[in-house]
Amino acid sequence: MDEFDIERPADPELDNPVLIEGLPGVGHVGKLAAEHLLEEFDAELVRRIYSEHFPPQVTVEDGRTQLACAEVYAISAAERDCLVLTGDHQAADGPGHYRLTEAFLDVAAAFDVSRIFALGGVPTGELVETPDVIGAATTDDLIEELEAVDVEFRENEPAGGIVGVSGLLLGLGERRGYEAACLMGETSGYLVDPKSARVVLEALEETVPLDIGYDSLEERADEMEEVVKQIQQMEQNATAAPSEEDLRYIG
Amino acid sequence: MDEFDIERPADPELDNPVLIEGLPGVGHVGKLAAEHLLEEFDAELVRRIYSEHFPPQVTVEDGRTQLACAEVYAISAAERDCLVLTGDHQAADGPGHYRLTEAFLDVAAAFDVSRIFALGGVPTGELVETPDVIGAATTDDLIEELEAVDVEFRENEPAGGIVGVSGLLLGLGERRGYEAACLMGETSGYLVDPKSARVVLEALEETVPLDIGYDSLEERADEMEEVVKQIQQMEQNATAAPSEEDLRYIG
């Protein structure tokens, strides 16, 4: 294997597609959102990207191994063709993040992608009843367009910038001439958060546009609500209860 | 030295050999198993692989130094020719893991290897009386074949996937067209575990097939049993005994 090894299982003709990225990150919001799209639409695997910049490991499912990779699926929706980029890993080294993102942008170029949406979460440190969607974008036009669908653009948020593939899809994407935006759902940062994934998808579907069903995501959100209630119950019962801050990822 | 430096002390003709890997890891299960094979059979060193991706160090034995390396031995058993890959180190950097594994697969290719077995341990967090062997493989055929010799394939185990050379021998091996499996003995994770190495070898010998004697490994297992008993004795005697979790590698 070279630095990159790219499989091309299919090469469908797409009409002016949008690239939507959801890799692991805060609250798994981006990955949940991307996986929901793959469930809701007919999705065809078009690229599998292997790289020595991924962690040196295989995942195992029902005994079968899969080398660390990212996958790109084509979604042919009535409203707009999309490519969905997802996977189980970010890059494991700094320059690797840059090079992987360039490899992803090469795929985008091969399919004549016009716009890029990176999906993720922004940590608030506390449970959020009705999460907002925070945005960041490469052009003022796109900011305006997203503000019209209630995405919030705040003066200094996210304070630490956007790290990893999501950030670089905007940073490197802009240098290649792509309009790109990152949609970040507010999330505690302690729990896998399907509710946050849903509000991100709702902002996305109005912009792309897409017509997304939410039944299965709703179910996952309800399950997490149950988990949260149980935790809160445990907190009230315990004398020395763990604080909200003590909770690590559950879900 | 370049990125890799490979010595070729011998080039025996092998008949359809199987590559068996046992490098350091959880409970030293894989390395114990590989070393046991080298003891039990006539083993001939065929390759020594040096690389800047190994840690920058030499080991010292009786005053003589040996640069960090991996070694491949040929075993000419009555039942089936084998190559055994072992050593004292995994790679020290992420891309190095990928590149080392490719170098190992080049050796496999030079000897027309048909199948690859990676041996290791899977941590359970507690002492295991009768360890199971957990499997992962690149093909359903191989999974079936291993299930027939009581290797267990579980829905989400090992949960964190398989990391390091063992994982990549499957992940990168599959991309080169090899059938490959990883056999992982259950082990506490706190102690060097010859008993776990034995059950892994028992699963291996039925599959390869091989006819392995276990006297020396049995002895090491008995010694470890003694160590465990002493630790348990100490625990009962002590007022503030160290919990099982406090024990680090002993053996």
Add this chain to the structure above:
Amino acid sequence: MDEFDIERPADPELDNPVLIEGLPGVGHVGKLAAEHLLEEFDAELVRRIYSEHFPPQVTVEDGRTQLACAEVYAISAAERDCLVLTGDHQAADGPGHYRLTEAFLDVAAAFDVSRIFALGGVPTGELVETPDVIGAATTDDLIEELEAVDVEFRENEPAGGIVGVSGLLLGLGERRGYEAACLMGETSGYLVDPKSARVVLEALEETVPLDIGYDSLEERADEMEEVVKQIQQMEQNATAAPSEEDLRYIG
């Protein structure tokens, strides 16, 4: 993007310019000083340097993203032309530091820079009422010249040497034949320190020479004085007050 990607928005003719560097570091002294120069003088962006050796991230300001980069501005002051190098990041890997600094020195060479001043802070571990400026330089002539404007050169300070781009601008700059000095303001190390940035700039302006106004920096220093007073008040009021050492960057 290759290892480096350099934008050249302008190429003004400069007369024997001095390169002044202020990147993030102890007490943000260097960065504060560099930013103050950009505020006080007419500054023209001449180079923007992107690199895979920067952290993989974008910063976000009012919703617009900016890929991690360093920027070089030209200042045409009456007394002396200057280039000011600043940004939000140091390199993220060791060899990257060397390569980035060489890229910066290439920019210096393109503008026929004669001298280099790296600005920064040196941590004292306690609040400093009247910070000194500690110096380090590549030639005895420059040491003498800086001693004449009250920069202090001490036998073994800074004890750990000078790390990062500031250090390498001297170390690699000297190898290219540049006279270079580092001016380090004493600073607690716990707070962003505009007062320390001011004394560094005062030493710089006598040497370059430049004529710098300090009103805006004075204001920021006054704000920080307020913060410090509040902290000290809190300490006196609290029974179990946080020690000075417990304070992390505030500002």
Add this chain to the structure above:
Amino acid sequence: MDEFDIERPADPELDNPVLIEGLPGVGHVGKLAAEHLLEEFDAELVRRIYSEHFPPQVTVEDGRTQLACAEVYAISAAERDCLVLTGDHQAADGPGHYRLTEAFLDVAAAFDVSRIFALGGVPTGELVETPDVIGAATTDDLIEELEAVDVEFRENEPAGGIVGVSGLLLGLGERRGYEAACLMGETSGYLVDPKSARVVLEALEETVPLDIGYDSLEERADEMEEVVKQIQQMEQNATAAPSEEDLRYIG
């Protein structure tokens, strides 16, 4: 600067020289020993090796900066010509250790070095009254020769092997056909240890051979004895004395 940048201030004709290495490590034993040789003999700087694999920093002495480097000096002693390799840094990355050591071996080759001695310390965890010298070597002949001057070769020492440039000078040196040995003085690991450096040099001088004076090293050892006595006094006086293990490097 490329990956390496090597200055050649002098190219004296040396007669069958021995390369002696002493870089920073346990108890600073190797570096103390190397520096003592440079003090005791007429030493001429012959090579200065810069590399992006060193930490990105300059050291500062009396205000003058020096880019991180390693230095090789020629010593023309009556008994035997020597090259002494020393400096303030080991490599900062794994492959860098391998590449730096190869660069050092290139210097050795340019001067027709025949033998290599790496000097260092081996940590015992407690204060040692009369430290032994532990050896490791690439040939049985050299082991014999060193045993004759009371260097000890023990079955499994040092247990963790020899890490860094010292280890690789043996490991990579052997692959280039050099006879090489590492001489390691026992040392607590908590204090800079001139006494340990002395016993290492005493073993070295009988083997090379050399005729080394020890007055200045004796003085430093006496100073350290004073420090140790003061620490022991403090321990006896204190109610809750810091244990020997609590002491960090002093000296």
